[in-house]
Amino acid sequence: MRSTSGQHAAAIGICAALASQISMNLGAGFAKQLFPMLGAYGVTSLRTALAAAMLFALYRPWRRPVTRAAIPALLIYGAMLGTMNLTYYQALARIPIGIATGIEVMGPLAVVLLASRRPRDFLWLALAVLGLILLLPLGHDDRLDPVGIAFAFAAAACWALYIIFGKRVAGTLGSNAAPWGMLVAAVLTLPIGLGTTGTILFSPAVLLIGAGIALLSSAIPYSLEIEAMRRLPAHVFGMLLGASPAVGALAGYVILDEVLTPVQWxxxxxxxxxxxxxxxVASRPTTTLET
Incomplete structure (x- = not known):
């Protein structure tokens, strides 16, 4: 019975993680179209603020108070969530979605490799390094902005910490981790957005478009990711996020006509x-998934 329950929880977690990637990358594609009007910082702050409002309306997390012991991890989780969005959107403003996501996913990959600690994982690390060498502008594509690449690496570091601390807060706060974490992210990003764009963020047209982006890019995917992290070990969750560069590249192609070279693919x-x-490889010793 426990095995069946664990398999059911794992299946839900896998579906939630994959659905979150599709939603998030579609939202990123639409968000990039707003950059000429609001800038990357403005879009980020609009997205996080509206997503926080949506998540609070949906989950009403105030009904379950946050314990004092959970606050440090929650603050770090929310700060990494906000910083990850800020740096990722700055990367999107300069390089294609597929390339930005390809670099950013190195964060979850680092979580996987550190969790496993096996000699054979150096082979996977070597393959990842090869991918980065091919992806970075070392002569084959001088159009890639080095500042955008740097922002993508910063987003990767934030994503790694987001997974680690997200797993902790998901275990103590459950689904309420998503709205509380997004609130922290909004408090961090909103002043930056207002400082760069001003009150245009509050115009009805911008708020309407921003609500759609917030729904696709934040409210839906982060809720799904919390559900996935509740049901899956961190390394399995990281494995599922490995497909995100391909999803991002396809979203960039469909929405923004961003075409990657064969070498980049x-x-x-x-x-x-x-x-x-x-x-x-990291998951082989585990016979059942913890719920």
């Missing part, structure tokens, strides 16, 4: 295989 493929392969 090969690089993304190396990173995806590295993330998925290392996670599969």
């Amino acid at each position: 090969l690089a993304i493929g190396c990173i995806i295989v590295s993330a998925i392969g290392s996670s599969v």
